[in-house]
Amino acid sequence: MGLLDKTTGLLRDMGQITGNVAGAMTRPLTAPFTDPVIRLGVTGLSRAGKTVFITSLVANLMDRGRMPQLRAAASGAIRTAYLQPQPDDTLPRFDYETYLAQLTASDPVWPDGTRQISELRLSLKVAPSGMMAGLQGLQTVHLDIVDYPGEWLLDLGLLGQTYAQWSAGALKRAQGRPLGDAYLSQVTAVYPAAALEEPTARALAAGYTAHLNAARAAGWSDCTPGRFLLPGDLAGSPVLTFAPLPDGDHPRGSLGREMARRFESYKKNVVQPFFRDHFARIDRQVVLVDVLGAIHAGPRAVDDLRTAMAEILTAFNPGGNGWLNRLLQGQRVDKILFAATKADHLHHTQHPQLTAITQALLREARDRADYAGAKTAAMSIAALRTTVEETVEHRDGPLNVVRGRLLDTGRQAAFHPGVLPDDPQQLLAPARAGDADWGPDRDYQVMRFAPAPMTLRPGEGPPHIRLDKAAEFLIGDRL
Incomplete structure (x- = not known):
């Protein structure tokens, strides 16, 4: 390389560095006009717990002591989080304060379920990382949470x-x-x-x-x-x-x-x-699924859930459908989480089976929908933990159970819902065949637990199971 070429290259590199430094120094001045926004859609099927999920997520992002699997929280990159007025004045505000008060009262109760679309903005001050971190101020990332009934999402299948x-x-x-x-x-x-x-x-x-x-x-x-x-x-x-x-x-x-x-x-x-007005603007989505409730209802309900998940994936993947492309104006959600809720109704030793069943339902849904596009994941969570785990003596030996306060009577009870199979096909095969029940060797029960009274230490949000892991998948890369 000649001297001229070397000089030109050096000047080019210096210009890039100077531009980066200048950009880092001026970014705090322009940040109010360029703050990144994450629009997170939250929906669910058949009483899956949308309101509790949003309330617990916001509370745990504001007080992050229980969020070790959210890397930005564990590293301290999230310096603070606070609520702000939502950007859309025409939508009802998600009533976070009322719902949190109901869940954390001395005699807690479940909030009413979602009956309409609502929105909430949570703003997070995040410290930048990388080589230029020292030259940048804190960045504000807005998380706009859009809550809407899952029944509305399934309606998209009617359009075709x-x-x-x-x-x-x-x-x-x-x-x-x-x-x-x-x-x-x-x-x-x-x-x-x-x-x-x-x-x-x-x-x-x-x-x-x-x-x-x-x-x-x-x-x-x-x-x-x-x-x-x-x-x-x-x-x-x-x-x-x-x-x-x-x-x-x-x-x-x-x-x-x-x-x-x-x-x-x-x-x-x-x-x-x-x-057109709401769905097309969502870029991250969590779909809450009551897989345990479907299993309790029987094989046909599980197969119905499998079909519904395929319809949902079709909604998030316009593909070659001209009418859908026009409706969504080319927008696509780039991450979708299918979360099996109520993991606290199972002892943690059965969580892998619940996750595997959800993953199998999602995989078959992907096949049926011929899906490609957004990154998808499945996991089992409990946005609010209502039980504690115990091992009790049973006639067949030690039995892992969960204990909680029953919703109908208020009394404490230990509960074992039945053993989920290690192989999801043991459930999906009779579901596809349309069997009326699981047979004499399998009996799955569902217990309705009330929220447990809690005492929150400073800096901690409500107790949960894997809510931090769900948050990392949904928004971690943007923080």
Whole structure:
């Protein structure tokens, strides 16, 4: 290399260093206009605990003593965290203070579940790392948490279906589900090609809604349309007054034709605006899943959960669907966590089995959805630990149990839900086969525990299981 080349290279390197130093020195002046924002979507299926998850996550990010697996917390890079007004004034604020007070009271209670979309902004002051750290001030990273019902997420699958396709699937799913047979009997009593009579339409919608509510309460996951379960100010409107009917020739003015029109109106006026206005702006997502509840409900509920997870992955991977690409404007979530909640209902020796089952459900969902794109993960967590572990003597030898305060009676009880298999296929195979139950050798139970009274030491958030690991996956790389 000649002297000219060496001189040019040296000047170039010096210019880069000077530019980096200048950028580091001026960044604190421009930071208010360039603060990074992480939009974290939180949703869940069938009472998976969204409100508790968000409340505990925020509390543990503000007081980080229980967050060793979040590297930015363990290293001290997060210097402080505080709540700020949310950026979207048109959304309800997530009522963090009320929920935390309910969970940490002397007689704690579970907060009400999510019934609408809400938002909360948590800002974190983070010390930069790397060679230029000494020349930079603290950086502010905003975590915008968007809470919305999981039933709304499943509605995305409706956008790619006609009324006839949705009806065929809904009528098939109703077979054997709670109040499903009652609705199917109701359908046989009507003639879809007959002229529309509004009382008949309302009765069918009410019957189908009762079936969906009963199915969700029994642990089923795929219960769409989601607004039938959470109607809000749409209750009683024509956009929610439809129900599945058998396919056939439905002339103009008939009950069947009007049901199809209202189905299309639901997609256009309810589903699309939610995904266009809110969903498309999310860049990280956690989906909370009550895997234990599905196992307790039986093989068909587990297979239903597997199908629902595939639908969710499709929602996060527009792929070649032109209508979905246009709706989401090319945006994609780049990390998705499927978290099996209520890990505190199991002794820690069974947590690996719960995680393996969740991973297997996710893997099959990925295959069914032909999914590629975002980084996904599965783990078992408890956003708020409600139990302690014990080993008790049993007729067959020592038995690992958890002990907690029962929600219904308030008394303390030890609980062993049954032994989860080491091989997830021992559950997934009968689920795929549509078996009615797990058979005489397997018996899985679910206990409803109340939140346990807690005394928090300074600097510590509520007790949890792997909430710090979940936070590291979801936002650790951005801190």
